[in-house]
Amino acid sequence: MxxxxxxxxxxxxxxxxxxxxxxxxxxxxxxxxxxxxxxxxxxxxxxxxxxxxxxxxxxxxxxxxxxxxxxIGFIINKFYDNGLIGALMLGNIPKNSLLGASVEAFNEKRHVFPGTILSIREDETVLDEKNNLIIDLGFMDKNQSETNLQIGDTISFSSEFIRTSSGTIMCRxxxxxxxxxxxxxxxxxxxxxxxxxxxxxxxxxxxxxxxxxxxxxxxxxxxxxxxxxxxxxxxxxxxxxxxxxxxxxxxxxxxxxxxxxxxxxxxxxxxxxxxxxxxxxxxxxxxxxxxxxxxxxxxxxxxxxxxxxxxxxxxxxxxxxxxxxxxxxxxxxxxxxxxxxxxxxxxxxxxxxx
Structure with a gap:
């Protein structure tokens, strides 16, 4: 230990x-x-x-x-009118681990915005053919998202550190x-x-x-x-x-x-x-x-x-x-x-x- x-x-x-x-x-x-x-x-x-x-x-x-x-993580490349964020995957992330995953966006002022990954299609597909995906950070319109973030800001998985009683460590x-x-x-x-x-x-x-x-x-x-x-x-x-x-x-x-x-x-x-x-x-x-x-x-x-x-x-x-x-x-x-x-x-x- x-x-x-x-x-x-x-x-x-x-x-x-x-x-x-x-x-x-x-x-x-x-x-x-x-x-x-x-x-x-x-x-x-x-x-x-x-x-x-x-x-x-x-x-x-x-x-x-x-x-x-x-x-690994994501980089913002689009703002949707309904406040959702378009992002490109950075690194080789197993796609089965993405839907519903908790994430955190990070702007140049070092403010953190928590959110989750949505499906990009009705069949619950997360990634398109170019590894783009959609993220919900709680913004309700494009003005809110563009006020707080900009193209090129990065997003990571949320931080949660777990030390188990059996001697393993789990984190992002x-x-x-x-x-x-x-x-x-x-x-x-x-x-x-x-x-x-x-x-x-x-x-x-x-x-x-x-x-x-x-x-x-x-x-x-x-x-x-x-x-x-x-x-x-x-x-x-x-x-x-x-x-x-x-x-x-x-x-x-x-x-x-x-x-x-x-x-x-x-x-x-x-x-x-x-x-x-x-x-x-x-x-x-x-x-x-x-x-x-x-x-x-x-x-x-x-x-x-x-x-x-x-x-x-x-x-x-x-x-x-x-x-x-x-x-x-x-x-x-x-x-x-x-x-x-x-x-x-x-x-x-x-x-x-x-």
Whole structure:
């Protein structure tokens, strides 16, 4: 089970509005924590943010620990005469989860307007062929809606954080909040520890709409080694799942294959050995989804990359589910991996395939 401090951090960060392209509030919150736990803070020109923990070594190598902070949601693209809002879906959201879902619109003055998603047709279809949908925010005419909102404002699922007695967490945007939370936990653990390399811990923007921020962030950091923090779909409960992978409570995901990257085998072996030696729970996993690691791995001259991920039920829906135990396993493995890392090991990882 996680400590109350960790749970409070998770709840605080998961409550922040941060739909892709409008991640400023998440960035502001991260900056507040990073200022206390790092030597410097850097940004790319899209808004990705990283805390920098500097080494005393000259020309130190660079290790990047990164994940995305944006969440799925919607962007307003039309106002109807009857006060309803037209919006475009941002990110890959299962359409079965949309009808009747509670949402919150967010304007430039940071006012929040609660509402719900309606069907766009009489047969209760929610999305049209271009992923447009209709949202009811309680406005009764077009003048009311245009007075409070404008084209381009974003809408997210409503925030409700639930911690169950069985050790699971349910909230709206775990896919976009796992990396911010575990990154802060890492920096806290390393607060008084000197490292032989420069450590960059942070989050990217616009992952949900095409893995955009990771490209500019990787060019900004120029890492020698990257650890990617992501969540992956759990296939441990569906009746038609033949291959039960991503089991909640089974530990962190030891990802040996992903659609866009073949993880460095020496890195995987090192993580497995670390988990075995420290009795950290893990489970093998493969992913057929796109990943930020695919960009880090091949930008510039290439960069050895490692996943430290956890499984999620109801992935990218109004309410996702994770296991506290899985998060704890990932956090412990990440901290210990960084603590035992040195420049010689980084060079070995870089030369693994030569």
């Amino acid at each position: 996680l400590s109350n401090e960790s749970i409070n951090l998770f709840e605080e960060i998961s409550s922040v509005h941060g739909v892709a392209g409008n991640e400023r509030l998440v960035s502001e919150m991260l900056r507040k924590y990073y200022e206390e736990l790092s030597d410097d803070i850097i940004y790319d020109n899209l808004g990705s943010i990283y805390a920098v923990k500097k080494s005393k070594n000259v020309n130190a190598k660079r290790v990047m620990v990164s994940g995305h902070m944006d969440e 945007n775990i896919n976009g909040r796992y990396a911010p939370v575990i990154g802060i936990e890492l920096l806290r653990a390393l607060d008084n520890i000197e490292l032989p390399f420069d450590l960059y811990v942070g989050c990217t923007v616009q992952e949900q709409v095409g893995l955009r921020g990771i490209q500019t962030a990787t060019n900004k950091v120029s890492p020698d080694l990257a650890i990617i923090l992501e969540s992956n779909k759990s296939f441990d409960y569906q009746l038609n799942s033949e291959d039960k992978i991503g089991i909640l409570g089974g530990g962190l995901l030891l990802t040996y294959y992903a659609k866009t990257v073949l993880p460095n085998r020496l890195l995987i072996s090192e993580l497995k050995k670390l988990c075995d030696n420290n009795e950290i729970k893990y489970q093998y996993y493969y992913s057929l989804e796109d990943s930020e690691a695919g960009w880090v791995n091949k930008l510039r001259t290439g960069c050895p990359s490692l996943f430290i991920n956890i499984p999620v039920r109801n992935f990218n829906t109004p309410k996702s589910v994770i296991s506290e135990e899985d998060f704890g396993s990932a956090r412990e493995a990440l901290i210990k991996f960084i603590e035992q890392l040195d420049n010689n090991k980084i060079e070995l990882f870089k030369s693994e395939n030569r």
